[in-house]
Amino acid sequence: MKRLYFLLPVLCAVVLLYSCRKTEYATLNSPAYLRVFNCIEYNQNLGNKDAPQPFFTFMIDPVLDEAGIPVSAAVTGDFLDQRAQWAMPYPDAASNVIWQKEFPGTKRVLAAPIVNGYDLSSWAQVPSGKHHIIFRTRPLNNTPYFELGPLEKGVTLIDTTIDLSAGEVYTMHALIEEYVSQRPFMYLRQETFPKQPFADSLVYVNFYNLSSINWFQLSPNEITNQYLVSTKLQDTMQVYYSLNRRNGSTLTAIPGYRGVPMGQIIHSLDPKVAPYYSFPLFPDSSSNKIFAGNMSQQFGFLGAGYSPEALTYPDNLPVGGYSGLILGDYGNQDKTGQLPFLVRADLRTGLIVSIHSGTTNPRSFATVNTIEYINRKFYVTTIQRKFAPPVY
Amino acid sequence: MNNFMKYKWAGILGLLLLAACSKDNLTPPIDKTTVPRNMGTFIENNYDLSLLSAALKKTGLLDSLNQAGAITFFAPDNAAFNRIGISTPEEIDRMDVDSLRFMLRYHMIRDRYFISTFPRQMDNKYTTLAGEKLYVSTDKVDQYIKSDLYTFVNGAFIMGGAKRNIALANGVIHILYRPIQFYKMTVQDYIAKDTSFSLFTAAMKQFGLWEELKTKNPLTVYVPVNSAFEKYGITAAKIAAMKPAAYKPIVFAIYAMQMRPMHIFSADGYIIGGTNVFGSNVAFLDGGYGIAPAYFHNSNENTESVSLNIGMMYGLNWGANPDGPSHIPYAGSMMNTDHLCTNGIVHVISDLMLNPDLMKQ
Secondary structure, eight states, X not given: OGGGGGHHHHHHHXXXXXXXXXXXXXXXXXEEEEEEEEOOOOOOOTTSTTSOOSXXXXXXXXXXXXXXXXXXEEEEEEEEOXXXXXEOSSOOTTOOXXXXXXXXXXXXXXXXXXXXXXXXXXXXEEXXXXXXXXXXXXOSSSSOGGGSOGGGSOOEEEEEEEEEOTTOEEEEEEEEEETTTTEEEEEEEEOOGGGXXXXXXXXXXXXXXXXXXXXXXXXXXXXXXXXXXXXXXXXXXXXXXXXXXXXXXXXXXXTTOSSEEEEEEEBOOSOOOOOOEEEESOOOTTSXXXXXXXOEEEEEEEOTTOOTTTOSOGGGSOTTSEEEEEEEOOOSOOOOSSOOEEXXXXXXXXXXXXXXXXXXXXXXXXXXXXXXEOSSOEEEEEEEBOOOOBOO | OOHHHHHHHHHHHHHHHHHXXXXXXXXXXXXXXXXXXXXXXXXXXXXXXXXXXXXXXXTTOTXXXXXXXXXXXXXXXXXXXXXXXXXXXXXXXXXXXXXXXXXXXXXXXXXXXXXXXXXXXXXXXXXXXXXXXXXXXXXXXXXXXXXXXXXXXXXXXXXXXXXXXXEXXXXXXXXXXXXXXXXXXXXXXXXXXXXXXXXXXXXXXXXXXXXHHXXXXXXXXXXXXXXXXXXXXXXXXXXXXXOGGGBOTHHHHGGGGGGOSOOOOTTHHHHHHTTOOTTTTOEEOGGGEEEEEXXXXXXXXXXXXXXXXXXXXXXXXXXXXXXXXXXXXXXXXGGGSOEEETTXXXXXXXXXXXXXXXXXX
């Protein structure tokens, strides 16, 4: 008996091995990668208060009962609220919010892997192939969709089918197709950035104008109590960029980077990837090439016939003549006719991500960005390559 | 191996065995150490609810409120009954049992709903025990503290503080500022049965709008009482002599919001105004006219003020109504609002929105 006591440590080791949390890992064969944004705005007034509100449950392959109400779905993106101005390069894993700014957002899903160096953890793995998708309105509360009462299960605003190829990266939007009818529709774009030969010393950006048809012509140019100067974009506008440093409240362009022609922003609801343009990660020759230094990126959108040099006071231009967007460290700037759109993105460096990596804090990384203009709002999506974890 | 080591290893093994179990997520059990009373008992023993208790006894519903099964009861207290002119149990006793029972059951919905469980939006529909639907609207913006979120049932205010979220063994009670109403008839029938609306009825018939009050759904109708017409010297004979073609079409269509599909309760303008978007609390009609129902609840004095603002959009700005009063009180009292019918809501007002003499074309 006594000799058997040596078995105790062995038994301990065996039990130790079995004592881990028992988790069944989900796997998906030949998945596609999908990220969904709800770009429809709340627009409630006394006259239309019965219209369904765009707070969605997004479902892939829903199972419907005889009344057409979903009872379950293969993939569910519940509590899909309006998207945020800046879609971060990776989801905020520590967040336990219920209402989501995007799908998958902070929902615990099988996230996409690193594809060609890009961190796609903001994309969910979904089964590839043909699928039925719906966007269903839901009440603005915290009850999961399938636990709602029959009166609360909303209406289907978008009902369509999609065909996803395995291993491809897709971005989906819920948009308004036409301004007068306010008809919502699904926009699915197959992204090409993982396949493009992008340098990691340049920051890439492309532009889309996904506004509703007739929106530019028919939506009001002035609304009481709202400052709307320079907020409308025509169907085709030229893009110029400036890279600024801030001194107090004054923004000064880095030498050589003031009003540089970049390309075009074209209004189209055709889901075609727009060309990527670039600017350098370290434009300032005096920088240490590790941290780009606090800076802001300013994009000017100009109608035909206008150039950034001639633009002194944009408030007097006709609607659609000029608009502008600034990102990063622009100080305590207010909306002006010169800078009608302000998106913070990375607090220090805007479209460049500066973060603790390795032993350097901060270290600046080049990114691939998508800037979307939708019905008087700019939305920025930043995609980052995988980087070395911080060493403390 | 010495004895100490043996015990140590045995102890570690024991701990590991305990730790080896599957780690399921736990939900803490609900505290059941104090058993609350049933809703019926609570109402019976509450002096502030004595009229409600009398009404429940008369209709035999008090016993139902002592049965198991969760119910949310939007309960009018004595002050609420007083506001519709009922102040003694004798007056309750004189009421028709069936309609009283229907009315009380219209204040109850199945399941337990605390204020925080109502979605933060307007017009959450719930089926009442009377079989008809009621609408719960919640304030979009936080007023003071979240537990006192402004919440309305069919336009009636749910009291704050200790008078809401009264959790009981078989349900929840929220005290209402005034009783809510549902009439199992169309808007047209509701207007036709009241003789104080006879001039409005005549005008709607004369202008060919009467039949739509039966067929359209939903509707919001602001009904001026006869005295409002008399103020402008309009009599039944004068209405009969009016030629619709001689007037702008909106002259009487404005009262039914031009038959547009709207259902507007008296507090809706207040709730939607919380979004702070200019014009969101206004229902705009043809010709630039806008109707904005105003509401205010003074929580210090527990008083409510409601009225109707009529205005006109001049370019980007909101101006006074050029063809009539800009501010109209509801007729009699605020209890003359939010009469919900099968195809719409009737509000009774004390003045004409547009002076017909100014509306000739």
